[in-house]
Amino acid sequence: MVNPRVWPALPYLFILLPAVFSLVRQWRPEVLALTLAAVAWQWFMAGRTGRLAGAIAYVVVLLGLVAVLIRIDSLFMVICLGGFIQSFLLLPGWWAYAGVAATAAVLVSTRPWAQIPFSFLVATLVASAAGLAGQVIRSQNESRKRMIAKLAALGEENADLQARLLTGAREAGVLQERQRLAREIHDTIAQGLTGILTQLEAIDDPAKAGPRLETVRDLARESLAEARRSVQALRPAPLEQAxxxxxxxxxxxxxxxxxxxxxxxxxxxxxxxxxxxxxxxxxxxxxxxxxxxxxxxxxxxxxxxxxxxxxxxxxxxxxxxxxxxxxxxxxxxxxxxxxxxxxxxxxxxxxxxxxxxxxxxxxxxxxxxxxx
Structure with a gap:
C-alpha cells in the first residue's frame, strides 16, 4: 500500500523521470524548458484545483505541455498514466471521463492516422474501466469509514448506557439494602423495645416485678441478637435449629x-x-x-x-x-x-x-x- 505522503509527489515523478531519461539520451533545451514549465504549473496549481474551473484549467494546460513533449520524445507518453489518475482524482462525475478521453487523445496523437481511432478507443476504455474501479473502491472505503465511525459512536453510546445501567443497579441495590435493614430493624429491635416497654408499663408493684423484669431481660437479649443477625443478613434465630x-x-x-x-x-x-x-x-x-x-x-x-x-x-x-x-x-x-x-x-x-x-x-x- 502506497504511503499517503507519497501521493503529492507522484505527479512530479511522472514528468521528471521521463525527462531525465530523455535528456540523458539526448540534450535538448526545449525538453528541459517544457519539463520545468509543467513542473512549475503543477506546483502553482497545487491547492487551486478544488473548484471545477481550476481543475479543468490545470488538466487542459498540463495536457497541452505533455502533447508537445510527446511530439519531441515518445518517452513522455508515461505522463499520460498520471493524467488518467489525476482526471479521476480532480474532476467530478462525467468531467472525469472527459479528462480521460482528452488524455487518451494526447497519448495516441503520435500514432499513424489509421490507428488513432482504435488506439484512442482502447486507451479510453481501459483508463475508464480502471478509473471506475478506483472510484468504486474509494466509495466503498468511504462507506467503511462512515460505518466504522457509526460503530464507534454506537460503542460510546453503549458504554454510556452500560455505565448508567450499572449506576442504576448500584443505586437500586443500595435502596433495597436500606429497605431490608429498615424491615429487619422494625421486625426485631422495634418489636423487642415495644415488648420491653409493655412489660415495664405493666409493673404496678415493684416488689412483684421479678418475673416481668426477667421477661424484659430476655426480650432485650433476643432483640440485640436479632439486630446483629439483621445487619449480617443471617437467618432468624428460631430457624437456625428448626x-x-x-x-x-x-x-x-x-x-x-x-x-x-x-x-x-x-x-x-x-x-x-x-x-x-x-x-x-x-x-x-x-x-x-x-x-x-x-x-x-x-x-x-x-x-x-x-x-x-x-x-x-x-x-x-x-x-x-x-x-x-x-x-x-x-x-x-x-x-x-x-x-x-x-x-x-x-x-x-x-x-x-x-x-x-x-x-x-x-x-x-x-x-x-x-x-x-
Missing part, C-alpha cells in the same frame, strides 16, 4: 407468655424444608402480625395457620380483636414491611379486617425448595 412450623410454634409460645394471649399454630399439607428466604419471610410476617395484635387489637386469642400446597405456601394470622377500617393505604410501617417482604418473593399479601370483627392477614409465596 424448620418453619416448629419455629412458628416457638415464636407463638414466647409471644403468648409475654402478652398473656393464647396463640395456636396449625399446619396443613405436607410440611417440607423451604428456601431460606421463604421461611425467613413467613416467620417475620408472623412476628410482625403478632406484634400488631399485642399493640392494637386487644384480642383474646390468635390463630396461626401454615398451609403447604403444591406450588405455594400460605401463612394466615387471624385474631378476634377490635379490627380497623381497611383502605388502600391503611396500615403503618408494619403492614408496609410485611407487604414488601412478600412481594419481593413474587408473592401476594392480603389484609381482611373491619371494626369490631378482628383482623386476618394472609401471605402467599412460592413454595421454593431449599435447594432452589
Amino acid at each position: 424448620q418453619l412450623s416448629p419455629a412458628l410454634e416457638e415464636v407463638a409460645g414466647k409471644w403468648s407468655r409475654a402478652s398473656a394471649v393464647p396463640a395456636t399454630v396449625s399446619v396443613t399439607g405436607d410440611a417440607r424444608p423451604l428456601h431460606a428466604d421463604v421461611e425467613a419471610t413467613l416467620l417475620r410476617v408472623a412476628q410482625e402480625a403478632l406484634a400488631n395484635v399485642a399493640k392494637h387489637a386487644a384480642a383474646t386469642r390468635v390463630g396461626i395457620t401454615l398451609s403447604y400446597m403444591e406450588d405455594v405456601v400460605v401463612l394466615d394470622v387471624r385474631d378476634d380483636g377490635s379490627g380497623f377500617r381497611a383502605s388502600g393505604t391503611a396500615g403503618g410501617f408494619g403492614l408496609v414491611a410485611m407487604r414488601q417482604r412478600v412481594t419481593r418473593l413474587a408473592g401476594r399479601f392480603e389484609v381482611e379486617t373491619a371494626p369490631g370483627q378482628g383482623t386476618g392477614i394472609s401471605a402467599t409465596v412460592p413454595a421454593l425448595g431449599r435447594e432452589a
